[in-house]
Amino acid sequence: MARTLATRAPAKINLTLHVLGKRADSYHDLESLVVFAGTGDDLRLEPGEALRLEVSGPTAALAGSDADNLVLKASRLLADRVAGLCLGTFHLTKRLPVAAGIGGGSSDAAAALRLLARLNDLPLFHPAIREAARLTGADVPVCLEPRARMMRGVGEAVGPALRLPRLFAVLVNPRVPVETPAVFKALGLQPGQSLDGAKHPDVEQASAEVLMDRLKAARNDLEPPARKLQPLVGEALTLLSETESCRLARMSGSGATVFGLYDDCMAAAEAAKKIRHQRPEWWVQATSLR
Numbered sequence: 666m667a668r669t670l671a672t673r674a675p676a677k678i679n680l681t682l683h684v685l686g687k688r689a690d691s692y693h694d695l696e697s698l699v700v701f702a703g704t705g706d707d708l709r710l711e712p713g714e715a716l717r718l719e720v721s722g723p724t725a726a727l728a729g730s731d732a733d734n735l736v737l738k739a740s741r742l743l744a745d746r747v748a749g750l751c752l753g754t755f756h757l758t759k760r761l762p763v764a765a766g767i768g769g770g771s772s773d774a775a776a777a778l779r780l781l782a783r784l785n786d787l788p789l790f791h792p793a794i795r796e797a798a799r800l801t802g803a804d805v806p807v808c809l810e811p812r813a814r815m816m817r818g819v820g821e822a823v824g825p826a827l828r829l830p831r832l833f834a835v836l837v838n839p840r841v842p843v844e845t846p847a848v849f850k851a852l853g854l855q856p857g858q859s860l861d862g863a864k865h866p867d868v869e870q871a872s873a874e875v876l877m878d879r880l881k882a883a884r885n886d887l888e889p890p891a892r893k894l895q896p897l898v899g900e901a902l903t904l905l906s907e908t909e910s911c912r913l914a915r916m917s918g919s920g921a922t923v924f925g926l927y928d929d930c931m932a933a934a935e936a937a938k939k940i941r942h943q944r945p946e947w948w949v950q951a952t953s954l955r
């Protein structure tokens with residue numbers, strides 16, 4: 666019997682997110698520095714004849730039905746492109762909040778593709794895997810190999826892995842979903858219109874202190890419209906910014922998850938403890954980002 670394969674599906678954090686403009690096809694061109702957290706979902710693959718998915722964990726009830734779960738979507742897209750692909754039953758332990766701007770479903774889908782690649786002796790750069798990732802969702806390609814990278818276009822242009830210093834962070838989600846299309850709509854760009862703003866800073870080979878300064882010079886252009894749609898985003902950012910030693914507080918992706926950056930793990934742990942005490946109903950996680 667083939668052995669069960671397992672991998673982590675880490676949370677994807679957009680340290681920056683610059684919207685360059687809206688294209689004629691109504692998609693938005695982006696430029697974003699993406700990193701991955703030490704926290705995430707877990708995925709196991711038990712080889713077998715049929716493709717199935719079992720979901721458990723704290724946020725399993727919000728993970729969606731089989732019809733729209735991205736683990737199955739990615740797997741079916743890959744099976745359509747690789748004849749005789751060995752499949753099996755996926756066991757997803759869901760811990761991350763959904764519709765949260767941290768790529769939970771996208772990271773799960775990328776994890777599924779990694780496990781199927783291992784099971785079928787396919788390299789991750791195989792064209793069928795790359796195509797399945799792209800068709801599954803805009804954030805899936807950057808999650809295939811979860812390391813710090815620049816992501817451009819609508820997510821399909823993924824840069825080489827970056828060597829960034831380890832960052833210590835607190836992730837906060839007020840347990841309210843924020844729908845990405847609504848945030849982009851609230852941004853208000855018309856097709857062909859660009860968004861004004863400074864050029865994205867160069868972050869490659871930056872020391873921890875220089876990186877922090879350059880992150881502060883960048884931004885998340887989706888943060889203002891997300892705050893208007895969901896005021897709890899602003900409240901979470903305020904709570905983070907008021908914690909001791911918070912160097913930067915910003916929203917990830919299209920929200921509602923926000924993050925705070927700290928100098929060390931102890932400061933991050935203390936900040937997380939304080940916010941849990943203030944908002945015990947929220948999802949709060951101290952972690953590191955790479």
